[in-house]
Amino acid sequence: MLRGIRTASSNWLGKVVMGLVVAFLVVSFAIWGIGDIFRGFGLSKVATIGNVEISIEQFRQVYNDRLQQLGRQVGRPVTADQARALGLDRQVLGQMLAEAALDERARLMGLGVTDAQVAQQITDEEAFRGPTGQFSRSRFEQVLREAGYTESRFVNEQRRLTIRRQLANTVNGELSVPKAIMEAANRFQNEQRAIDYVVLDRGQAGDVAAPTPEELAKYFDDHKIEFRAPEYRKVDLLVLSPEELGKWKPIEDADVRRVYEDNRARYVTPEGRHVRQIVFPNEDEAKAAAERIAKGTAFGAIAAERNLKEQDIDLGTVPKSGIIDRAIADAAFALRTNEVSAPVKGRFGTALVQTLSIEPEKVRPFEDVAATIRSDIAKDRGKDEMHNVRDKVEDERAAGSTLGEVAKKLNLALRTVEMDRSGRAPDGAQVRLPPGSQGLPAAFSTDVGVEADPVQFGDGGMLYFEVVGVTPSRERNLDEVKQQVEQRWRDERIASRLKAQAAEMLDKLKAGGTLQELAAAKGLKVESATALTRIQPTEAIPASVLSAVFSTAKDAAGSAEGNPQQQAVFRVTNVTVPSFDLQSPETKRIAETVRRSIADAMLAEYLARLERDIGASINQSALNQATGAVSAQ
Template identity: 50%
Template sequence: MLRGIRKASSNWLGKIIMAVVMGVLIISFGVWGIADIFKGFGQSTLAKIGHTEISTDQFRQIYTDRLQQIGRQFGRPLTMDQARAFGLDRQVLQQTIAEAALDEQARRLGLGQSDAETMRMIVNDPNFKGVGGAFDPVRFQATIRQFGFTEQRYVADQRRVGLRRQIAGTISTGLEPPKVLIEALSRFQNEQRSMEYVKLDAAQAGTIDPPSPETLASYFDDRKTQFRAPEYRKISFVAITPEDIGKWSEVSDEDARKTFEQRRDRLGTPEQRQVSQIVFPNAEEAMSARNRIASGVSFEDLAKERGLNPSDVDLGLIAKSAIIDPAVANAAFSLPSGEVSQPVQGRFGVALVKIGKIETGVEATYESVAASLKKEIATERARTKVAELRDKMEDERGGGASVVEAAHKLGLAAVTIDSVDRSGRLPNGQLVANIPRGLDVVSQAFNSDVGVDNDPIQFNGGYVWYDVLGITPSRERSLDEVKDQVEARWRDDQIASRLRTKATEMVQKIEQGGKLAEEAAAVGSKVETASGFRRDASLPGVPASAIAAAFRTAKDGAGQTAGGSSEWIVFRVTDVSEPPVDLASDEMKKLKETLERGLTDEQIAQYVTKLETDIGTTINQAAFAQVTGANN
């Protein structure tokens, strides 16, 4: 597959397609923001760009989080070896460096972002929306604390993200894919083909006599590494997560009603107002501006004089709870429509606030929000319980208790797995069933050792503690141990070889004028058809390899391809059609948008690469190898 990707991306069209399909992930993270990773400077530096340092500990946390995210997406842990094989180690490193480069350039250019725009980004973040769909300050504070932020540092982080977007938007303005490219990709994507095909399986391979002892022994000797026993480890672990602890049905109506009464004004549809503000550095300038407004200067003209854009001034139609600055919020919701406030001393300076239209709110009922409130209360209680159990678990571990001993003392259920390999499989080849989905405890255990006191893994809002109890080294197996597996593999190879030979003969006869139906009858098979399919089609009973091969074959041409371990496909392309290109269709509009994103990502990637070269980037390769497991 990798060879195919490299081949496909070697020409101009392939490069554009790969950019569209895969995107430039590195720059996407750098522009749109991830966690604040450049807080402070560690004593051990992994990378440096300009004046910005990335410490080894900071990168280790980022890298671990990324592998855990991928593990949760695929439902199984990703080992350090697999991550390096996929190039994820370099990708994550380049992401963090790309962020640093954009931040460094923003500082060099003297870019800034208004407080109003930063607040707009925060209040519009869906992660901070409450039950009623409006910004919830309590949820905001709880969420940022969970990720180690103070409000001040989070606001500063979002301002950096906004500055990255400014740079990205500037260098990508005006990019538009050429019409010829859109048409070429449309034809490529929408081309349709039809084919007739024959499936060859074990029945067409004939009788396979059992191998002689000498043949089987020789086959095994040539492939000993394929039958080698992997390294196994015995591990134990215990998980403490809010999901395991919290059960929302246990929250009483009495408790939920108390919370409802406390939040009644935020749970319904709150009153919303069109709020505009201008922030001044001091009270004198603000008062002077207020006097000018009183004498006839409009609020909008005053904003223009100060070089402010509408987006810098207008907070939009907003609820009181969505305004981060309490002083501004109180002033805004005490004025009638059309009025401008007196100077208000806020967090970011002295503000004048103007009110536009006012929309009255709708009060919520307890019955409409009871279920959501109970779930929220249960989750918060579970977080508190998790924190308590975490501290107790750490105390037990600090006192020398094993994971199993500590779990037993605290009334928790520990899991012990006697033998598991790096891929999470038992000696019988089955995946371990009692590891929570997305938990990479196996890969972590293979990076540890017996007797090591491991740091807990953060998982699903909680923690997982684990011990390595024993190690069984990898070893060569004898033929007697795996005789059945070896014989089955030998038989599959014999069937595949015979089917490949038979398929080659059939294709040669078709190319010489023979009919597929006649050749199918001669081997005791039947002809099937597939009509009007595209490159990305998924057809019942037709392997993806056959669809791909059909698009490499000319009309009326014949071909063959493996369909599975014991199946071969012989086919003939019967029709090729290209639907007309309609640039006004919704499909073409979406394709154009996708191409624009791809071109934008590529433009930003080139820009960041140039930045990194101009500013100067250094990487501590030894520290990088240590974090990503390359030294193990």
């Protein structure tokens, strides 16, 4: 795999593109490339490098953590198939192997870091600082506890991380980016182009007659694998969560009302006032200004005479607690609308205060918040019950009970679903699973009746599951998918016609024809697009068309498949080369991105050397087992 990365990034432009437009899912040195040797050597180990072994349990924990992080980033669960398509399994294993390789090299070199250095790094960490801005022991312990770390484990990991960084910095620590590369990267990212174009869509393809039975049968035979039914698994699900346990416990209306009254301040928006103030250096000046205002001088005019702008005197609409100076707050909240106070001795000088408007206190009615309060009560009660119920479930499972038997005995809700690896039911609908369970790939790495480890999700939730049935993947017959096959056949015919028409137009353009003439002959309108960049596709100009536009010389013509069932034919009318300023923030950002890309490439070469020196092996079967993939994958 490392050889594949070398090939993909074999020139500087590839590195620049990767650095500029790809959001990496792993840390800078978490690359795939430590070992292209796949062989089975015991299902308990995913990989070895030197004397270091990575077990299935170690890999699965890191992989599931990364899968959940990715799901939170994109705002929805990521299925096992999607994760494999992204190469997440290989990226995670690459990171673990890279870390193990650096650890092994450090061990062989006898490298270390003192306790004092580790302690200094920990005490310097901003996350561990208390209200005073200094290191807080209680804050340190709280953060570790919330992250599931013991102090010794955290300290040891910080020690290893420090040594890894030292090794990495000796390889790529101080790099300068050549000006030529920065200029090329700047042009790649910021060059703009303008085009005239026409879009050929389904309307230009004409009528497509229905396929004959023979044509349809042949198409289906040639594409049979695309219509194959996936493997489905029938799974019993038992969800334990504070919300799930709490909702089954009756909550009296009186309890809800009591919580509302006890926490009434939570449902009250306090009175707010739009306040302005002018602070004077002494009481005499404040009194003189107050006398002028009383005789008709505007409050704002007094401020203008003192060279104060509106933002200097306007405190906005604030509650009384939002005004730091208690004397000013008392004065402002004693005034009527548009009234100006007498001079007030505040913390920062003598002031005049004006109230421009008053927003009365607002109380959310009990009826508006009762449902939320009831849910909160249920969740709190569920938390109290969670540990007790979980222990009972574990005891029953240890005694050999099936999940269905456990649910029945403990009066818990059991749900049975049928789904494929992507988490979809046979009808194509997405199976509803708890947030964070990521499509439940683990259900495809176990067997019927085998007790599997529960999946953690949310705020302390546990998803217990048990496979109760398997429907193997199979070839569908034509009658089952006839409608989909015919639609796919028709779509391909339309795409083929549009591609042929686009090629014909392109030949005529290259022979001297104009886009306007060719468009008129087809009853099409010529559109224009300006300020196009490589990395900002639009609805009208998708990425595939952009790629073709930036591969075409000025005044030349090209074509590309655009949105589904569309072909775009275009002519490049203008190319704008961006200016280049070494001191601009944009250039500095590009330089840093390119520097990181080059640094990563250098570290990849170093890790490849470690592979050869130390030796690495990967157990593909164990990797598939850990991620829920079939052996064939």
